[in-house]
Each structure stands twice: as structure tokens, then as C-alpha cells.
Amino acid sequence: MSTITIPDRSICLINKFREAGLRITKQRCLIAEHLFSGGHRHVDAAMLYSELLANDKHLSLATIYNALRDFEQHNLIRRVAVSADKVWYDTDIGDHRHFYVPAENRIMDCPDQKLPLTKFADPPKGYKVTSIDIVVHLAPEDQC
Numbered sequence: 566m567s568t569i570t571i572p573d574r575s576i577c578l579i580n581k582f583r584e585a586g587l588r589i590t591k592q593r594c595l596i597a598e599h600l601f602s603g604g605h606r607h608v609d610a611a612m613l614y615s616e617l618l619a620n621d622k623h624l625s626l627a628t629i630y631n632a633l634r635d636f637e638q639h640n641l642i643r644r645v646a647v648s649a650d651k652v653w654y655d656t657d658i659g660d661h662r663h664f665y666v667p668a669e670n671r672i673m674d675c676p677d678q679k680l681p682l683t684k685f686a687d688p689p690k691g692y693k694v695t696s697i698d699i700v701v702h703l704a705p706e707d708q709c
């Protein structure tokens with residue numbers, strides 16, 4: 566009789582998927598294992614594709630897009646849309662603000678998160694705030 570040893574990190578992912586009601590697939594596990602192994606991260610699909618390829622994990626870009634969409638729909642990651650054609654994903658799903666630097670294809674958390682987010686969003690009567698996305702677009706000073 567042989568015993569299969571599952572690494573702790575994989576067990577955590579499997580539990581995370583089950584809690585989120587997401588079906589466990591080999592591709593989703595590969596993507597999630599890579600995505601969540603680096604702590605709090607901001608990634609886009611192309612970046613994740615390149616990183617996985619560099620780690621000898623050959624998945625199609627479409628599979629990565631679909632997995633990120635599924636993770637987002639099951640509240641495992643947060644979608645941060647910075648423009649009509651550019652979407653980032655954040656492993657920190659809490660409300661927080663971002664800086665976006667298009668010239669460097671980079672997004673980062675604003676260092677000062679102290680200003681209450683609710684100051685920006687008094688909803689009209691009959692509505693409630695469900696989430697707040699604030700992205701401050703930046704350019705290097707010599708380009709302004």
C-alpha cells in the first residue's frame with residue numbers, strides 16, 4: 566500500500582476552492598499554486614502566463630484568463646480594471662486604492678490607505694456601496 570503525500574500548500578488551495586464552491590481542476594490548481602505562493606500580488610493574465618511558462622508550466626493564455634475570471638467570480642482574487650482594455654488581478658480582495666503606471670505596465674497599492682473610502686462614495690437614496698475601486702494613474706515626472 567502506498568501513501569500519497571499532498572503538500573500543505575496544495576491542501577490549503579483545495580480547501581480554498583471547496584470553501585469558494587469552485588470545482589478543483591489540475592489547471593486551476595497549477596495557476597492558483599503559482600498565484601498565491603508569492604503573498605500579496607498584482608498580476609495580469611499575460612504576466613502570469615509568462616511566469617508559468619518560465620516555470621515549465623505550459624498552459625494556454627485562454628486557460629489562464631478563464632481561471633482568473635473564475636477565481637474573481639468566486640471571491641478568491643479581486644479584479645482591478647484600469648482601462649477598457651487592461652485588467653489586473655489582486656490577491657488582496659479587501660477594499661484598497663492603487664497607483665497605476667501605464668508606461669511601466671505596473672500597478673501597486675497606494676502607501677497611504679488612511680483616508681476613509683466612504684468619503685468618496687455617498688450613494689444616492691435607495692442604493693448601498695458594495696465595493697470601491699480607486700486607481701490613480703501615474704506617469705514618470707519627465708513625461709508630464
Ligand SMILES: [Zn+2]
Nearest residue numbers: 655657673674
Ligand atoms: Zn492591491
